[in-house]
Amino acid sequence: MYFFISQLSISDILLTTDIVPNLLHILLNNGGTISFIGCMTQFYFFDCTDGFECFLLAVMSYDRYVAICNPLRYTSIMTNTFCVKSVATCWLIGNFTSFFLTITLSRLNFCGPNIIDQVFCDIIPLQELACSGTYIVDLELYVLSVPVLITPTTIIAVSYIYIVIAVLRIPSSTGRQKAFSTCSSHLIVVSIFYWTIFSVYIPISRGQTRVSSKILSLLYTVFTPFINPIIYSLRNKDIKEAVQKAFHKHHVINIHCY
Numbered sequence: 001m002y003f004f005i006s007q008l009s010i011s012d013i014l015l016t017t018d019i020v021p022n023l024l025h026i027l028l029n030n031g032g033t034i035s036f037i038g039c040m041t042q043f044y045f046f047d048c049t050d051g052f053e054c055f056l057l058a059v060m061s062y063d064r065y066v067a068i069c070n071p072l073r074y075t076s077i078m079t080n081t082f083c084v085k086s087v088a089t090c091w092l093i094g095n096f097t098s099f100f101l102t103i104t105l106s107r108l109n110f111c112g113p114n115i116i117d118q119v120f121c122d123i124i125p126l127q128e129l130a131c132s133g134t135y136i137v138d139l140e141l142y143v144l145s146v147p148v149l150i151t152p153t154t155i156i157a158v159s160y161i162y163i164v165i166a167v168l169r170i171p172s173s174t175g176r177q178k179a180f181s182t183c184s185s186h187l188i189v190v191s192i193f194y195w196t197i198f199s200v201y202i203p204i205s206r207g208q209t210r211v212s213s214k215i216l217s218l219l220y221t222v223f224t225p226f227i228n229p230i231i232y233s234l235r236n237k238d239i240k241e242a243v244q245k246a247f248h249k250h251h252v253i254n255i256h257c258y
Helices: 002-028 036-069 071-077 080-106 123-129 135-168 173-201 203-207 210-234 237-257
Strands: none
Touching (some): 002 080, 036 071, 036 080, 036 123, 036 135, 036 173, 123 135, 173 210
């Protein structure tokens, strides 16, 4: 679990590093400029980290499923080799899908207005600026939505269906509460992440106002990476104890030096 959390942190750091510096520049200067190569690069890393996080959250849900439904086999199933291969596969899929989508997007013709009505280079505002047809990009989006969104969502849903069934079979309320508490942090992160993703990118939501689209985009590019460490820290007993020990040690050293 901690290995997966560390990978989630790396993904969040990459996402905020890709988006936030330019976002702050735009806010401080009431607008900003970005080169075409810079825009494509920003979109590539944004799409790569988003794709990776979709699959990582699915792997984390499977980890919770094994821990609750097959606890005696946990160490034999969730081995170090399996965890490393799973994360490596998530990164490869994220890079693969992002690379092909970025290449296709960069081949569009942009001959009209060059003002992106968004806080970063996202695919929908870029499609709206294109002078050429965007059929190929739309086709790739629909094709890639199956492995990138539908498959992880299905894995998460099925995993938690089995988890709920297993937890409800626990006779004691204390046991049920303890089992659910191990999944609460992951469920909160999944709910926030997937709710904003589907709100922005499903076809039905494309009729929403640009202001609401910007707010939703900020939720999963800035707010979600910011809140993830807090959620896992507050909901995890081991992390809270480690932080308390670190503060206590620092406090004792300061008193001794004084």
